[in-house]
Amino acid sequence: MTLDIQRFRDLMAGVCAPVTVVTTSEAEIPYGATVSAFASLSLSPPMISVALGQGSQLLARILRTERFGINVLEKSQEETARLFAARGADRFGQSTWAFDHGMPRLAAAASWLVCSLAQAVEGGDHMLLLGVVTDAEKTAAPPLVYSERLFGTHSVLLERETERKKKAKRLTLLGGDMQ
Ligand SMILES: Cc1cc2nc3c(=O)[nH]c(=O)nc-3n(C[C@H](O)[C@H](O)[C@H](O)COP(=O)(O)O)c2cc1C
Numbered sequence: 001m002t003l004d005i006q007r008f009r010d011l012m013a014g015v016c017a018p019v020t021v022v023t024t025s026e027a028e029i030p031y032g033a034t035v036s037a038f039a040s041l042s043l044s045p046p047m048i049s050v051a052l053g054q055g056s057q058l059l060a061r062i063l064r065t066e067r068f069g070i071n072v073l074e075k076s077q078e079e080t081a082r083l084f085a086a087r088g089a090d091r092f093g094q095s096t097w098a099f100d101h102g103m104p105r106l107a108a109a110a111s112w113l114v115c116s117l118a119q120a121v122e123g124g125d126h127m128l129l130l131g132v133v134t135d136a137e138k139t140a141a142p143p144l145v146y147s148e149r150l151f152g153t154h155s156v157l158l159e160r161e162t163e164r165k166k167k168a169k170r171l172t173l174l175g176g177d178m179q
Contacts, residue, residue, distance in 0.1 A: 019144040019151070021071040021084045022050055023104040024062050030092045030104035033058040034085040036146050037126070038070060046133040048115060051126045059127055063120060068131060069103030072111035073144040075153035080106065081144060101135055110141040 023032035037051035050070070052059040062068045073081055084091050096107035101114045115131030122128075142157035 013149055014147060016145050016147040019073045019077075019081045019146050020050075021073065021080065021106055021109070022052075022058060022062075023069040023071065024058065024065045024067060025099070025102060025104055026061055026065055028099075030097065030099075031058055031061050032071075032084055032091055032104055034081045038072075041130060046136075047118065048113065048131050048133060050129050050131070051123065052129065054125050054127060059129075062117060062129060066117040067103065068115050068117065068129070069100065069105055070113040070115065071106040071109035072113075073106075074108055074110040074139075074141040075144050075158070077108060077144050078151040080108075081146075081151065110143045111138045112136065
């Protein structure tokens with residue numbers, strides 16, 4: 001039996017995926033693209049994997065630099081995800097970013113990882129990049145997720161964030177009454 005590719009695409013579109021902007025830099029020029037094929041791989045040593053299409057310009061650059069950064073996008077960064085997927089767009093010119101450990105880091109991202117390339121494995125029309133994580137930072141911000149070709153977030157985290165904000169507001173009001 002041959003698998004119907006459209007059915008496979010539709011099935012995979014229903015899987016909830018993280019949304020990241022993977023970056024690298026050559027001669028201090030930043031490069032980056034939107035990548036949802038990002039996954040945790042190993043704890044000892046700490047490793048992750050990202051999959052990039054064989055035609056990706058970012059892939060060619062990472063294979064040369066052997067280093068990359070991963071910006072895990074925050075729930076409201078849908079525009080950033082679209083910008084870093086658009087061909088011909090001035091991706092960094094329209095973003096707030098800075099170099100961190102030599103890699104381009106986006107200002108509002110939920111989490112940040114710096115990786116060195118351990119291995120590049122061919123997987124059909126993509127390359128799976130295995131990276132050793134050399135630096136990592138996390139914020140409490142809920143992440144941007146992608147499913148059924150729609151952007152969103154994990155609703156339970158959103159509720160928790162709303163509760164936290166309400167509590168902080170109540171405490172501020174209480175503090176104001178006591179003065
Ligand atoms: C939500 C979303 C997820 C994406 N995930 C991937 C991915 O995992 N791997 C990939 O190669 N491209 C992915 N893309 C497409 C790339 O971002 C797009 O092809 C981009 O133009 C590649 O840029 P480059 O050629 O400069 O590397 C994704 C796009 C979007 C909008």
